[in-house]
Amino acid sequence: xxxxxxxxxxxxxxxxxxxxxxxxxxxxxxxxxLLSWLVAxxxxxxxxxxxxxxxxxxxxxxxxxxxxxxxxxxxxTNTAYDRWWEGxxxxxxxxxxxxxxxxxxxxxxxxxxxxNRSFYANKLKMYxxxxxxxxxxxxxxxxxxxxxxxxxxxxxxxxxxxxxIAGKMRKMTQKLSKDGVIMPEDKWTIDQLLNGLIxxxxxxxxxxxxxxxxxxxxFIKKFIFxxxxxxxxxxxxxxxxxxxxxxxxxxxxxxxxxxxxxEIEDPFNGGTDDLPTNKIAENIGRNATNILMQNFK
Numbered sequence: 001x002x003x004x005x006x007x008x009x010x011x012x013x014x015x016x017x018x019x020x021x022x023x024x025x026x027x028x029x030x031x032x033x034l035l036s037w038l039v040a041x042x043x044x045x046x047x048x049x050x051x052x053x054x055x056x057x058x059x060x061x062x063x064x065x066x067x068x069x070x071x072x073x074x075x076x077t078n079t080a081y082d083r084w085w086e087g088x089x090x091x092x093x094x095x096x097x098x099x100x101x102x103x104x105x106x107x108x109x110x111x112x113x114x115x116n117r118s119f120y121a122n123k124l125k126m127y128x129x130x131x132x133x134x135x136x137x138x139x140x141x142x143x144x145x146x147x148x149x150x151x152x153x154x155x156x157x158x159x160x161x162x163x164x165i166a167g168k169m170r171k172m173t174q175k176l177s178k179d180g181v182i183m184p185e186d187k188w189t190i191d192q193l194l195n196g197l198i199x200x201x202x203x204x205x206x207x208x209x210x211x212x213x214x215x216x217x218x219f220i221k222k223f224i225f226x227x228x229x230x231x232x233x234x235x236x237x238x239x240x241x242x243x244x245x246x247x248x249x250x251x252x253x254x255x256x257x258x259x260x261x262x263e264i265e266d267p268f269n270g271g272t273d274d275l276p277t278n279k280i281a282e283n284i285g286r287n288a289t290n291i292l293m294q295n296f297k
Contacts, residue, residue: 025255029248032228036247039232044240058234062227069227072220073257076212080261083207084275087267090203091280094131097196098124098284102291104190108182111295116181119172121292125285127165127197132277134161135204135268162201166194208268217262224254 105120170191177187211217228251232243239246260273267275 024259025252028255029252032251033244033248035229036232036244037241039229040236040241040243043233043236058230060234062231062234065227069223069254072223073254073261076220076261077257079212080265084264084267087204087207087275090200090207091275091277093196094128094200095280095284095287097193097200098128098288099291101190101193102288104186104193106291106294108186109176109292110181113181114293114296116172116176117292117296120169121289123165123169124288127162127169128281128284130161130165131201131204132281134201135208135277136270160201163198166197170194204268208266212265220258224251224258228254 102120102124105117109116173182173187173190173194176182177184182190228247231247231250235246236243263271263273268277270278
């Protein structure tokens, strides 16, 4: 995710950024300009239609259709942003759950119990990082220090790596409860917090693996194309060949909204507009270590 100054208007306007949709759409925009010019040429020069042609009334129809299209794009963009924001709330919950687990363990584990404290600190740190990797399909070998986590390959080979790590922590909690290190009521609290970690993983997987229905996405793209390609038919009588750049601008605006919605509806791809899960995972690991290992620095 790109961090930027929200007040830097001039920078936004006059600088081409990597996330600008114009970089992805310019071939399609040029094609739309060519098609618009062809429609204008056929009506003005080839057919030589008069200014009072009945086709001029099509512009009125475009006004109505444009209103419907704007409603569809607003719904599409809002739906995509809701998915992005739900992903951010899920990772916010993960931060709180990890902190609560660490604080609870810090209060129930003996202060000199370095082994168990280190175990939980490493597993909580690993959980956040592997969840990031699990969602972004990146190589964990570039995320984790093999000397610090020699067992990370075993987790990657499991069917669901986050569940494997949570299962290890749950088993350790059960063992500590049987050994009398922690009380049963403390074990119950820790188990509930560990359930929260799995809930976060499930929420993120639902967002990532449930895209917008194909029929809806296909309809919007076709609707935009047909709407723009038919603009010159009605407006060419009043604007002439100026309809070509106008059609290109309209096409750029409408298609950019659809492209932005596609980009943010999956907030775990590691793109410029996606959630900074890698950075959040690092902060989670740092928090867990600071809370549980503060006596061993």
